[in-house]
Amino acid sequence: MGRKNFNAFLKNQKAEKKKKKKLEKQKKKETREHTSGLLDNMIAYVDEDGNIVDELPRESADKQKEDRSNLEE
Numbered sequence: 001m002g003r004k005n006f007n008a009f010l011k012n013q014k015a016e017k018k019k020k021k022k023l024e025k026q027k028k029k030e031t032r033e034h035t036s037g038l039l040d041n042m043i044a045y046v047d048e049d050g051n052i053v054d055e056l057p058r059e060s061a062d063k064q065k066e067d068r069s070n071l072e073e
Contacts, residue, residue, distance in 0.1 A: 047057040 044052050045056055047053050
C-alpha cells in the first residue's frame with residue numbers, strides 16, 4: 001500500500017520541478033529580450049570624416065544641391 005503513495009509523491013515532485021524549470025526558462029528568455037536591444041541600437045554609421053557615429057549623419061545642403069545639379073545636366 002505504501003508503494004502507491006510513494007510513486008504519487010515522486011510524480012508530484014517531478015511535475016513541480018518541471019514547472020519550476022519552465023518558469024525559470026521563461027524569465028531568462030524575457031531578460032534576454034529586454035537586454036539584447038533592437039537592431040537600430042547596434043547599427044553604426046560613418047560620417048564624412050571617417051568617424052564612427054551612432055546617428056545617421058546628415059548630408060550638407062551644398063552637397064545635396066551639387067547632386068541635384070549633376071543629375072539635371
